[in-house]
Amino acid sequence: MVTKRNMDAFTIHTDLLFDPKKKVFVNNTSIVVSRKSGLITTVYQRKDSLPKTIEDPDIDLRGLCVLPGLVDTHTHILLHAYTEASSTAQMRDESLVERIIRATNHCRAALLAGFTTYRDLGTEGASDADIHIRNAVNRGLIPGPRIYCVSEALASSGGYETRHENAIGGSQVPRISDPCDGVVGVRAAVRRRLGAGADLIKFYADYRKRALRFPESSWPGCPEVMFPPPQEGLQGERNPNLLLFDQEEMDAIVAEAKAARAPVAAHASTAEAVTMAAKAGVTTVEHGFLSMEGSEAMETMREKGTIFVPTLAVIELFVTKAAMKDAMAQVKKAFDSGVKLACGGDTGAFAHGENARELELFLEAGIPLEEVLFSATVRGWEACGGEWCGRKFGWIEEGVAADFVGLGADIREDVGALRKVEWVMKDARVWKSGGHAMGMT
Numbered sequence: 001m002v003t004k005r006n007m008d009a010f011t012i013h014t015d016l017l018f019d020p021k022k023k024v025f026v027n028n029t030s031i032v033v034s035r036k037s038g039l040i041t042t043v044y045q046r047k048d049s050l051p052k053t054i055e056d057p058d059i060d061l062r063g064l065c066v067l068p069g070l071v072d073t074h075t076h077i078l079l080h081a082y083t084e085a086s087s088t089a090q091m092r093d094e095s096l097v098e099r100i101i102r103a104t105n106h107c108r109a110a111l112l113a114g115f116t117t118y119r120d121l122g123t124e125g126a127s128d129a130d131i132h133i134r135n136a137v138n139r140g141l142i143p144g145p146r147i148y149c150v151s152e153a154l155a156s157s158g159g160y161e162t163r164h165e166n167a168i169g170g171s172q173v174p175r176i177s178d179p180c181d182g183v184v185g186v187r188a189a190v191r192r193r194l195g196a197g198a199d200l201i202k203f204y205a206d207y208r209k210r211a212l213r214f215p216e217s218s219w220p221g222c223p224e225v226m227f228p229p230p231q232e233g234l235q236g237e238r239n240p241n242l243l244l245f246d247q248e249e250m251d252a253i254v255a256e257a258k259a260a261r262a263p264v265a266a267h268a269s270t271a272e273a274v275t276m277a278a279k280a281g282v283t284t285v286e287h288g289f290l291s292m293e294g295s296e297a298m299e300t301m302r303e304k305g306t307i308f309v310p311t312l313a314v315i316e317l318f319v320t321k322a323a324m325k326d327a328m329a330q331v332k333k334a335f336d337s338g339v340k341l342a343c344g345g346d347t348g349a350f351a352h353g354e355n356a357r358e359l360e361l362f363l364e365a366g367i368p369l370e371e372v373l374f375s376a377t378v379r380g381w382e383a384c385g386g387e388w389c390g391r392k393f394g395w396i397e398e399g400v401a402a403d404f405v406g407l408g409a410d411i412r413e414d415v416g417a418l419r420k421v422e423w424v425m426k427d428a429r430v431w432k433s434g435g436h437a438m439g440m441t
């Protein structure tokens with residue numbers, strides 16, 4: 001009798017695979033996946049040894065260190081490295097066409113680096129373009145990670161804007177937030193974002209909103225203001241981080257979003273903003289790099305089950321070595337005290353494709369490898385909304401998306417393995433093999 005082979009299903013054979021749910025590396029595991037659904041259908045431990053060569057359509061990943069596809073929990077698909085152009089120049093001066101072409105390249109770079117999911121936290125002046133980029137990926141028009149996006153972040157009036165000094169003269173710049181105030185106003189803003197197609201809501205709990213009080217020299221030949229108060233990187237009296245919303249407003253944002261089954265991310269730098277956002281019940285707190293010492297910030301996050309996304313990779317770009325050391329020690333302390341952590345680099349501020357930097361910094365902070373990988377997979381899924389995502393991804397089990405990364409070295413012995421991405425699969429489709437990108441066909 002000839003059995004007709006099921007062409008929909010194929011098997012991936014591994015000999016070193018990370019299981020993030022159990023937080024262990026397992027040997028000799030095979031995974032059956034469905035092309036049609038893009039999901040894992042069976043996972044089994046092999047008892048018998050495999051033949052030397054594996055035949056199509058099955059895939060042989062023996063010799064690679066295989067992880068579930070990685071989740072970058074804090075990205076900006078529409079930004080490129082600030083070392084190439086400042087965020088102001090990108091938001092104010094670059095054409096929307098150029099920004100979208102760049103975003104298309106970023107999508108590809110992220111996917112080929114093994115990041116199969118992006119939680120994209122704001123277009124920074126490109127309105128709801130992220131929603132349409134997400135749709136283009138989902139429609140198969142361009143390669144890219146699975147994107148969960150916010151369109152525009154919420155901020156109170158005057159809270160988060162591209163600053164310029166020629167408003168009287170009529171200069172206009174694209175807005176970089178959806179401004180809203182008061183309980184009624186913030187609820188309306190959440191409704192606007194969800195109506196526009198956002199997957200989740202982001203709001204600025206605090207920001208350096210008084211930039212124009214002692215403005216920086218921001219065009220060639222612009223004289224510096226004399227005797228400004230001191231400022232070091234992202235903190236100081238020249239442009240301090242100040243609350244943008246009161247507790248009632250934050251509570252209303254979260255209640256409105258959650259009633260619509262949307263998770264909430266809060267940008268919060270100060271301990272006060274972290275505490276208020278966590279009390280409001282946000283899903284994640286972004287940054288939180290200023291000292292939480294002597295505050296209830298960490299305890300509130302732990303109690304409320306808030307996921308902390310410390311974005312160490314972007315903090316590294318802005319602060320002194322000493323301040324970076326403190327930020328990393330604070331992340332380790334958060335981990336030790338039982339605060340949930342997810343890996344999100346604020347990627348875009350540095351190059352898409354370099355997403356692994358956040359994982360490297362987690363490791364440098366002293367967080368165990370298995371926990372770091374958990375933060376970059378399962379916790380990433382939770383940060384994107386968990387069951388509200390409409391798809392499971394980030395671990396290896398029947399019914400979960402077939403997203404995998406094959407590294408060319410054993411990450412337990414070589415941290416650099418995260419930069420040796422040989423093979424990438426998303427939704428049961430291979431995008432990179434033998435270190436080379438695969439075509440769209």
Ligand SMILES: [Zn+2]
Pocket residue numbers: 074075076121346
């Ligand atoms: Zn960001």
